[in-house]
Amino acid sequence: MPDVLDATPYDALLLLSFGGPEGPDDVVPFLENVTRGRGIPKERLKEVGQHYFQFGGVSPINDQNRALLDALRKDFADHGLDLPVHWGNRNWAPYLTDTLRDMVRAGHRRILVLATSAYASYSGCRQYRENLADALAHLESEGLDLPKIDKLRHYFNHPGFVEPMTEGVLRSLADLPEEVRDGAHIAFTTHSIPDSAADTSGPVEGHGDGGAYVRQHLDVARLIADAVRERTGVDHPWQLVYQSRSGAPHIPWLEPDICDHLEERHAAGVPAVVMAPIGFVSDHMEVLYDLDTEATAKAEELGLPVRRSATVGADPRFAAAIRDLVLERAAVESGQQVTPCALGTLGASHDLCPVGCCPARAPRPAAAGADSPYA
Numbered sequence: 001m002p003d004v005l006d007a008t009p010y011d012a013l014l015l016l017s018f019g020g021p022e023g024p025d026d027v028v029p030f031l032e033n034v035t036r037g038r039g040i041p042k043e044r045l046k047e048v049g050q051h052y053f054q055f056g057g058v059s060p061i062n063d064q065n066r067a068l069l070d071a072l073r074k075d076f077a078d079h080g081l082d083l084p085v086h087w088g089n090r091n092w093a094p095y096l097t098d099t100l101r102d103m104v105r106a107g108h109r110r111i112l113v114l115a116t117s118a119y120a121s122y123s124g125c126r127q128y129r130e131n132l133a134d135a136l137a138h139l140e141s142e143g144l145d146l147p148k149i150d151k152l153r154h155y156f157n158h159p160g161f162v163e164p165m166t167e168g169v170l171r172s173l174a175d176l177p178e179e180v181r182d183g184a185h186i187a188f189t190t191h192s193i194p195d196s197a198a199d200t201s202g203p204v205e206g207h208g209d210g211g212a213y214v215r216q217h218l219d220v221a222r223l224i225a226d227a228v229r230e231r232t233g234v235d236h237p238w239q240l241v242y243q244s245r246s247g248a249p250h251i252p253w254l255e256p257d258i259c260d261h262l263e264e265r266h267a268a269g270v271p272a273v274v275m276a277p278i279g280f281v282s283d284h285m286e287v288l289y290d291l292d293t294e295a296t297a298k299a300e301e302l303g304l305p306v307r308r309s310a311t312v313g314a315d316p317r318f319a320a321a322i323r324d325l326v327l328e329r330a331a332v333e334s335g336q337q338v339t340p341c342a343l344g345t346l347g348a349s350h351d352l353c354p355v356g357c358c359p360a361r362a363p364r365p366a367a368a369g370a371d372s373p374y375a
């Protein structure tokens with residue numbers, strides 16, 4: 001390994017995340033930010049507000065991101081990669097626009113973005129690209145010289161993302177009572193999204209039937225299930241299920257819901273379930289409430305032993321994976337030949353989101369893609 005790693009042409013990495021409230025007074029304004037123009041039913045908002053108030057109005061997501069920042073900075077420093085890492089959010093402080101302004105004022109001209117979503121979808125990819133376009137428009141109106149922004153490819157199938165989750169599932173299985181362990185099923189969970197959003201996720205040529213969103217999750221689930229079988233010698237049946245549905249009831253979203261799934265598995269005589277939240281990068285509110293609180297209460301009511309496995313969070317292997325992805329993309333942008341690292345059947349995702357990838361219901365400018373007005 002060389003003494004000094006080089007991320008040229010990039011001069012900074014931007015961790016781009018969702019944001020979350022840090023106290024009771026933040027909850028309602030945060031939810032207003034999240035739902036602006038998104039038509040989420042009032043009852044759902046009141047309910048989700050309660051989830052936050054139950055945890056003192058504090059979402060764990062910001063501390064998770066602070067821990068990830070620390071892990072990235074440590075990994076980069078330990079490997080001689082001199083690349084500053086900044087952090088901005090879509091829905092709460094530190095807001096993306098403020099972070100980007102600071103970065104431009106500090107002289108950064110080529111910024112690489114790491115979004116805290118590993119998969120294709122409007123909510124996990126294009127919406128972040130729209131946020132980047134909004135922030136750039138804002139800085140332009142302030143008369144600042146705009147930087148060039150690229151976004152890292154989807155990392156769902158990078159070994160540094162998959163391996164910590166495999167280990168988490170193994171730990172959860174080991175934690176189950178021995179008499180139910182070998183019969184346990186694995187429920188891989190992710191955020192439910194409208195069927196229409198799933199079907200149009202990923203590049204246009206792959207649209208339909210759950211799109212890239214469902215295919216990518218299925219690939220990760222299969223990778224983990226295969227690795228678990230290899231390590232334990234036991235074939236644990238598994239299924240991809242969904243959680244955290246919002247939206248109006250008459251609009252179809254991805255199903256089944258984790259709670260219905262637990263009921264169905266219990267009725268079928270399954271002795272235990274490991275819930276593996278592969279759709280989430282860290283233990284934020286969706287994991288703490290929808291799985292650890294709600295689904296776990298449902299399992300208790302059924303008398304079904306369950307365990308929830310770990311997300312990658314600030315695992316050093318995940319930080320190392322991000323370093324690998326940064327160097328890979330820097331090499332691509334420098335015109336070098338690279339072999340991208342990816343497990344599974346789908347191969348490495350595209351570097352540049354093509355036109356029509358993960359479309360919005362109402363088209364808006366999106367940066368860091370083939371259709372960016374800020375090339």
Ligand SMILES: CC1=C(CCC(=O)O)c2cc3nc(cc4[nH]c(cc5[nH]c(cc1n2)c(C)c5CCC(=O)O)c(CCC(=O)O)c4C)C(CCC(=O)O)=C3C
Pocket residue numbers: 018019020021031034035038040044045048059060061116117118121123124191192193194244245246247279284285286
């Ligand atoms: C795919 C996906 C991810 C994963 C990718 C990624 O990480 O980006 C994700 C992450 C997150 N979602 C989060 C919170 C919320 N999401 C909501 C609403 C929605 N999410 C959606 C999808 C996703 N969401 C969708 C289709 C909606 C419906 C409305 C809309 O189309 O926008 C609402 C409104 C109320 C509700 O409907 O629940 C809240 C409060 C938090 C923060 C948690 C914390 O505070 O710890 C995080 C990380």
Ligand SMILES: [Fe+2]
Pocket residue numbers: 191
């Ligand atoms: Fe969400």
